[in-house]
Amino acid sequence: MGTDFNSLVKTDVDLQPYNTLNISAKARYFASVELESQLKEILRHPKTEKLKIMVLGGGSNVLFGDDFDGLILHIQIKGKEVIKETDDYVWLKIGAGENWHQTVRYCVDKGWGGIENLSLIPGTVGAAPIQNIGAYGVELEEVFEWLEAVDIEGRETRRYEKEHCEFGYRDSIFKGELKGVVIVTNVVLKLSKNPELNTSYGAIQSELEERNIDKPTIRDISDIVIDIRNSKLPNPNLLGNAGSFFKNPIVRDDDYEHIKKEYPEAPGYDMGNQKTKVPAGWLIEEAGWKGKVVGNTGTYKQQALVIVNHGGATGREILDLADRIKKSVKEKFGIALVPEVNIVSSDGKV
Numbered sequence: 314m315g316t317d318f319n320s321l322v323k324t325d326v327d328l329q330p331y332n333t334l335n336i337s338a339k340a341r342y343f344a345s346v347e348l349e350s351q352l353k354e355i356l357r358h359p360k361t362e363k364l365k366i367m368v369l370g371g372g373s374n375v376l377f378g379d380d381f382d383g384l385i386l387h388i389q390i391k392g393k394e395v396i397k398e399t400d401d402y403v404w405l406k407i408g409a410g411e412n413w414h415q416t417v418r419y420c421v422d423k424g425w426g427g428i429e430n431l432s433l434i435p436g437t438v439g440a441a442p443i444q445n446i447g448a449y450g451v452e453l454e455e456v457f458e459w460l461e462a463v464d465i466e467g468r469e470t471r472r473y474e475k476e477h478c479e480f481g482y483r484d485s486i487f488k489g490e491l492k493g494v495v496i497v498t499n500v501v502l503k504l505s506k507n508p509e510l511n512t513s514y515g516a517i518q519s520e521l522e523e524r525n526i527d528k529p530t531i532r533d534i535s536d537i538v539i540d541i542r543n544s545k546l547p548n549p550n551l552l553g554n555a556g557s558f559f560k561n562p563i564v565r566d567d568d569y570e571h572i573k574k575e576y577p578e579a580p581g582y583d584m585g586n587q588k589t590k591v592p593a594g595w596l597i598e599e600a601g602w603k604g605k606v607v608g609n610t611g612t613y614k615q616q617a618l619v620i621v622n623h624g625g626a627t628g629r630e631i632l633d634l635a636d637r638i639k640k641s642v643k644e645k646f647g648i649a650l651v652p653e654v655n656i657v658s659s660d661g662k663v
């Protein structure tokens with residue numbers, strides 16, 4: 314006997330509590346699922362067949378430009394389990410609906426290293442591999458082993474090994490070929506009991522010096538990353554935002570040199586292959602947008618790459634601001650910014 318479809322799926326649900334940009338938008342159908350079996354049941358149900366489906370985790374990387382005329386599956390699958398252990402490593406299987414930051418702190422408490430630089434990233438564990446979350450010199454792919462996902466028809470659970478995930482900068486196969494094809498249910502990470510710390514990021518190094526820490530632990534790194542993030546990024550509970558709104562563009566070295574002629578201080582990170590990554594925050598600041606307030610929206614005063622909702626902003630207002638920023642960066646630098654945030658809108662604008 315299955316669970317009643319109608320008891321799981323609600324209609325006309327306001328999405329404001331489910332997105333960190335704090336945008337009010339309606340989902341025609343909405344279901345919170347705690348079990349893989351519930352997920353499969355909903356996906357297999359005849360009523361689901363004709364519906365557009367969207368998966369939502371922590372809602373920290375999404376902008377609702379319009380109401381969503383389909384079914385939102387809010388993944389709440391929980392659980393943390395060590396499925397394998399050696400003297401040096403643990404393999405931790407984590408439910409897609411677990412909170413990412415709480416998972417990081419759980420690992421820090423256990424002394425398992427590898428994700429401490431990714432402290433305080435909002436969102437869920439299931440969303441982490443989709444955009445290959447990264448911060449302060451570390452990307453998820455470095456500790457990722459495999460994930461489990463249910464196919465969109467709800468027929469089977471599939472396993473995707475790291476080498477099949479096509480990880481890139483804020484990118485994976487789950488944003489490309491497998492978008493809308495599978496739904497992540499569990500993620501397995503390989504964490505180290507003798508962690509090698511990544512302190513390459515300048516801000517971490519200077520904090521370690523400031524605090525006179527010679528032999529940092531993973532807890533030190535996690536604490537420092539939390540402090541750096543708190544000083545640069547707005548707390549979504551206090552000011553609606555979705556972190557970096559755009560990706561850092563990767564341009565040809567020639568184009569970067571061209572910018573440097575006019576702006577010798579322009580930051581850039583060599584990516585090899587005659588490519589340079591230019592911080593979008595710098596481009597946006599130079600284009601005059603840092604800390605600007607536009608109606609109910611604006612950019613954050615400490616980080617121009619973060620678009621904020623000062624209260625009551627609609628998804629359309631945020632999209633319009635993003636569009637204006639994009640146009641002015643294009644005009645000034647000839648660089649096309651690409652959103653990092655997933656945009657849900659009927660016309661696919663920005």
Ligand code: EPU
Nearest residue numbers: 448449556557559560561580592594595598615616617618
């Ligand atoms: N900068 C400015 N003005 C600004 C913001 C940044 O000039 O208003 C310049 C500075 O030169 C600064 C450089 O940009 O040194 C880089 O800024 P920051 O260290 O804040 O990092 P970011 O490149 O803007 C990326 C990630 C963040 C991640 C940080 C730290 C992307 C799109 N964003 O930001 O991830 O936390 O590095 O590693 O890659 C997110 O994805 O939501 C996110 C917050």
